[in-house]
Amino acid sequence: MTSRLDYAHAAPEGMKALGAVHSYVGASLGKALAELVYLRVSQINGCAYCLDLHTRALVAEGFTVDKLALVSVWREAEALFSERERAALAWAETVTKVAETGVPDAEFAAVSTQFSEKELADLTIAIGVMSAYNRIAIAFRATPAAVKRAAIHA
Numbered sequence: 001m002t003s004r005l006d007y008a009h010a011a012p013e014g015m016k017a018l019g020a021v022h023s024y025v026g027a028s029l030g031k032a033l034a035e036l037v038y039l040r041v042s043q044i045n046g047c048a049y050c051l052d053l054h055t056r057a058l059v060a061e062g063f064t065v066d067k068l069a070l071v072s073v074w075r076e077a078e079a080l081f082s083e084r085e086r087a088a089l090a091w092a093e094t095v096t097k098v099a100e101t102g103v104p105d106a107e108f109a110a111v112s113t114q115f116s117e118k119e120l121a122d123l124t125i126a127i128g129v130m131s132a133y134n135r136i137a138i139a140f141r142a143t144p145a146a147v148k149r150a151a152i153h154a
Helices: 012-029 031-045 048-060 065-069 083-096 105-112 117-139 145-152
Strands: none
Touching: 012 031, 012 117, 031 048, 031 083, 031 117, 048 065, 048 117, 048 145, 083 105, 083 117, 105 117
């Protein structure tokens, strides 16, 4: 994969603004939950760069390989995830796939049992900002750190 554009260099103020939102959400929701949501959104959107980044962040947060390996099928492995994590993952899926789901009232009701109004707004902001990052990284072919390391050792 060849990078098309160094978007952080081309638009530093824009990336700084996105970074501020990213930091805000991490502080509001907690880093581990935010990173879990970022990982799931990135899986849905197919962003290799973000999958690499958020998997590593979750390892740093103490997530086990067992749990990380099953994020994409969390419903089948629900015992590994807390009720709050499951609610966040379900909301992340329905909001990320908004064109398909329309974000049903039942999904809103379910997530509302686990999150306050502010937390739910912040969770939705997290989903939106990650979808923006995914689109930027995919559009400009951001190279995952693992791929860069493999190329150095090849």
